[in-house]
Amino acid sequence: MEQRVIETLKILTESDKEACDLVKVSENEPVRGSGKRLFIESYGCQMNFSDSEIVASVMREAGFTTTSTEQDADLIFLNTCAIRDNAEQKVRNRLQHLNALKKKKPGMLIGVLGCMAERLKAKFLEEEKMVDIVTGPDAYRDLPRLVEEAETGQKGVNVFLSREETYADISPIRLNSNGITAFISIMRGCDNMCSFCVVPYTRGRERSRDPFSIVQEARDLFANGYREVTLLGQNVDSYKWTAPAGAESTLAAPVTFAQLLEKVALVSPDLRVRFSTSHPKDITDEVLYTMKKYDNICKYIHLPAQSGNSRVLQLMNRTYDRPWYLQKIDRIRAILGEDCGISHDMIAGFCTETEAEHQDTLSLMEYARYDYGYMFAYSERPGTPAAKKLVDDVPEAVKKRRLQEIIALQQKLSLERNQRAVGRVHKVLVESTSKRSDDDLQGRNDQNKVVVFPRENFQKGQYVHVLVTECTAATLIGKAVELEAVS
Numbered sequence: 001m002e003q004r005v006i007e008t009l010k011i012l013t014e015s016d017k018e019a020c021d022l023v024k025v026s027e028n029e030p031v032r033g034s035g036k037r038l039f040i041e042s043y044g045c046q047m048n049f050s051d052s053e054i055v056a057s058v059m060r061e062a063g064f065t066t067t068s069t070e071q072d073a074d075l076i077f078l079n080t081c082a083i084r085d086n087a088e089q090k091v092r093n094r095l096q097h098l099n100a101l102k103k104k105k106p107g108m109l110i111g112v113l114g115c116m117a118e119r120l121k122a123k124f125l126e127e128e129k130m131v132d133i134v135t136g137p138d139a140y141r142d143l144p145r146l147v148e149e150a151e152t153g154q155k156g157v158n159v160f161l162s163r164e165e166t167y168a169d170i171s172p173i174r175l176n177s178n179g180i181t182a183f184i185s186i187m188r189g190c191d192n193m194c195s196f197c198v199v200p201y202t203r204g205r206e207r208s209r210d211p212f213s214i215v216q217e218a219r220d221l222f223a224n225g226y227r228e229v230t231l232l233g234q235n236v237d238s239y240k241w242t243a244p245a246g247a248e249s250t251l252a253a254p255v256t257f258a259q260l261l262e263k264v265a266l267v268s269p270d271l272r273v274r275f276s277t278s279h280p281k282d283i284t285d286e287v288l289y290t291m292k293k294y295d296n297i298c299k300y301i302h303l304p305a306q307s308g309n310s311r312v313l314q315l316m317n318r319t320y321d322r323p324w325y326l327q328k329i330d331r332i333r334a335i336l337g338e339d340c341g342i343s344h345d346m347i348a349g350f351c352t353e354t355e356a357e358h359q360d361t362l363s364l365m366e367y368a369r370y371d372y373g374y375m376f377a378y379s380e381r382p383g384t385p386a387a388k389k390l391v392d393d394v395p396e397a398v399k400k401r402r403l404q405e406i407i408a409l410q411q412k413l414s415l416e417r418n419q420r421a422v423g424r425v426h427k428v429l430v431e432s433t434s435k436r437s438d439d440d441l442q443g444r445n446d447q448n449k450v451v452v453f454p455r456e457n458f459q460k461g462q463y464v465h466v467l468v469t470e471c472t473a474a475t476l477i478g479k480a481v482e483l484e485a486v487s
């Protein structure tokens with residue numbers, strides 16, 4: 001749930017939600033091997049997009065190359081997300097469309113992967129006969145076998161959730177990549193039981209990937225021209241890897257997240273390191289001091305609050321209260337300084353939330369002075385503790401109004417925070433041409449803020465010092481400068 005990374009979208013308004021439903025599709029690779037083509041359409045969070053890269057890698061071993069055109073595909077996977085509103089209906093609509101395509105191309109196979117696999121397998125497979133393969137997030141190694149089974153006319157099903165699977169040894173095939181920034185999955189699943197969240201049920205128990213394969217992946221990415229990695233997990237601060245009993249390992253003691261962060265930071269000073277998502281109950285001073293120690297660990301923390309009121313936080317089973325959260329903000333500011341970027345997730349109108357409790361959310365936001373936020377009106381998810389035990393009793397109109405108040409406040413805070421950046425020089429990693437003009441480039445600074453500046457002769461993947469001269473709530477605008485020329 002906390003991995004809602006929609007690259008340039010920071011504030012989720014109603015219309016933005018539509019943009020969230022944008023999907024990522026696989027890229028066109030040159031045909032190899034058996035000549036069979038795979039089309040993957042991925043929905044939802046960054047974790048899901050990363051999983052699709054693992055799926056592409058597993059299927060390449062089985063002779064499939066990816067295509068960006070569904071009509072060319074022999075095999076189509078929808079990698080689903082259970083978090084979005086109406087997700088089920090959207091996947092059903094897509095399956096109807098793909099089944100029409102299949103009528104024209106009878107050998108084509110259709111599979112549903114990801115978070116919705118377990119819950120919908122009976123419906124999609126048996127009742128509606130819309131898919132040939134259903135695979136849960138921990139069973140992607142089994143896909144070649146399941147595809148073979150489906151090729152013989154059987155149904156290929158594996159929704160088993162594992163306590164060990166981390167896909168550590170699988171080198172993901174980067175899909176939709178800008179060639180500069182990449183995500184490295186460091187753990188899977190979640191052991192927290194936030195009452196509104198489906199992740200513990202759809203992605204299983206928490207497990208940490210071994211640090212050697214993580215560092216190696218970072219090294220390989222750097223060697224291939226990548227300049228930024230984001231270490232990804234539902235709750236990165238609870239990362240803890242212990243060498244299996246009897247294994248030959250130089251690491252006798254468990255590796256913590258702070259230690260992993262350091263190992264990745266040491267790959268190269270020119271490799272930026274980010275991470276997401278932190279849980280307020282788990283983030284430690286050790287992590288904050290590690291961030292401070294290394295210039296290439298970006299000073300930006302995504303620290304979901306979900307509410308500013310202790311009673312609501314308890315109902316959400318977040319396991320921290322308002323004073324605890326505020327104290328974490330204080331520690332971040334004390335150790336990393338006022339400029340450290342902080343973003344949040346916030347839910348408006350959770351079960352039984354009163355007007356005064358909503359005001360607590362607004363005052364917490366003022367206190368934290370967030371740079372961005374991912375903001376939602378509460379919407380019940382089937383099967384969660386909140387759906388089973390709590391009453392979703394805040395009227396929709398009230399939820400919407402509270403959400404609008406949260407969004408309006410965040411826009412004010414984002415603008416204020418961006419104004420602090422004006423008149424200063426920022427080190428920007430160039431990621432692409434600006435969305436607005438081919439004459440401009442865009443990248444991000446340390447605090448994860450988008451910076452736009454004239455292209456001149458700069459290239460993607462370069463670090464450029466940019467003097468910021470103006471800003472909006474979403475973007476910093478400036479001009480490249482010689483660092484020596486600036487006092």
Ligand code: SF4
Nearest residue numbers: 001190192194197199
């Ligand atoms: S259970 Fe809580 S911590 Fe875990 S993914 Fe869901 S919201 Fe995040």
